[in-house]
Amino acid sequence: MVxxxxxxxxxxxxxxxxxxxxxxxxxxxxxxxxxxxxxxxxEISVTWARRGVHIVGLNIDPQDARLRAGLAQTRRGRxxxxxxxxxxxxxxxxxxxxxxxxxxxxxxxxxxRTHFARFLVEQGAAPSVGKVFDHYLSPGKPGxxxxxxxxxxxxxxxxxxxxxxxxxxxPGRYTYDPTAFDAFFAAFADLGGEGIExxxxxxxxxxxxxxxxxxxxxxxxxxxxxxxxAPGESRVDLGxxxxxxxxxxPIWHDWL
Ligand SMILES: [Zn+2]
Numbered sequence: 255m256v257x258x259x260x261x262x263x264x265x266x267x268x269x270x271x272x273x274x275x276x277x278x279x280x281x282x283x284x285x286x287x288x289x290x291x292x293x294x295x296x297e298i299s300v301t302w303a304r305r306g307v308h309i310v311g312l313n314i315d316p317q318d319a320r321l322r323a324g325l326a327q328t329r330r331g332r333x334x335x336x337x338x339x340x341x342x343x344x345x346x347x348x349x350x351x352x353x354x355x356x357x358x359x360x361x362x363x364x365x366x367r368t369h370f371a372r373f374l375v376e377q378g379a380a381p382s383v384g385k386v387f388d389h390y391l392s393p394g395k396p397g398x399x400x401x402x403x404x405x406x407x408x409x410x411x412x413x414x415x416x417x418x419x420x421x422x423x424x425p426g427r428y429t430y431d432p433t434a435f436d437a438f439f440a441a442f443a444d445l446g447g448e449g450i451e452x453x454x455x456x457x458x459x460x461x462x463x464x465x466x467x468x469x470x471x472x473x474x475x476x477x478x479x480x481x482x483x484a485p486g487e488s489r490v491d492l493g494x495x496x497x498x499x500x501x502x503x504p505i506w507h508d509w510l
Contacts, residue, residue, distance in 0.1 A: 255284075309422065310451070336355060424457065454479050
């Protein structure tokens with residue numbers, strides 16, 4: 255992935271796996287070899303007002319014990335959920351999902367809905383990972399299991415304790431109403447949250463403008479992330495998004 259980023263013109267790269275920091279050492283080594291500046295990161299699954307949101311931690315110390323313990327606890331919840339998802343899919347006619355998802359994830363503790371989606375594509379349930387979620391794994395569909403993730407307070411305290419900055423990931427994907435959105439941004443700011451993703455592979459150009467305004471209104475630093483998962487599974491490749499609006503301070507402004 256680092257070689258791909260380099261080839262596509264990226265000179266500063268963050269790896270932000272979901273609730274896991276185990277890949278950071280290899281990524282750092284690859285980035286050093288490729289001459290790419292590397293920012294260690296993580297993307298923490300959080301439940302706020304009964305919905306799931308993602309909080310990215312950037313420039314963290316991956317060795318921080320409290321961060322590692324918090325992520326390990328979150329991953330154990332993920333594994334328990336994976337078992338319940340597999341049971342639902344078996345009832346829907348797709349047995350063997352847990353073993354397949356474990357194989358596809360490599361590490362059983364980081365099984366996500368994406369791995370079950372890949373399994374369902376292998377089984378012919380849908381033509382692509384993106385299409386799986388129209389019929390499975392999303393609210394109201396077979397294979398959806400609600401989950402109580404970390405609290406916003408805990409996620410920010412783990413990130414800050416590890417010396418990092420907290421960033422609201424892809425706010426355009428959340429389904430809060432405008433009042434709840436304002437309360438969410440205010441709660442994040444009150445907890446010392448620093449940044450918000452303005453330009454991401456999950457946003458439309460109109461949302462670039464919308465969240466640039468939110469960043470200016472709350473005084474958040476701005477971030478930009480491809481949300482690249484794998485070739486063919488992501489809306490945009492590494493390094494291909496537009497630059498941040500010039501009036502916003504980037505989250506990395508004093509790291510380079
Ligand atoms: Zn995310």
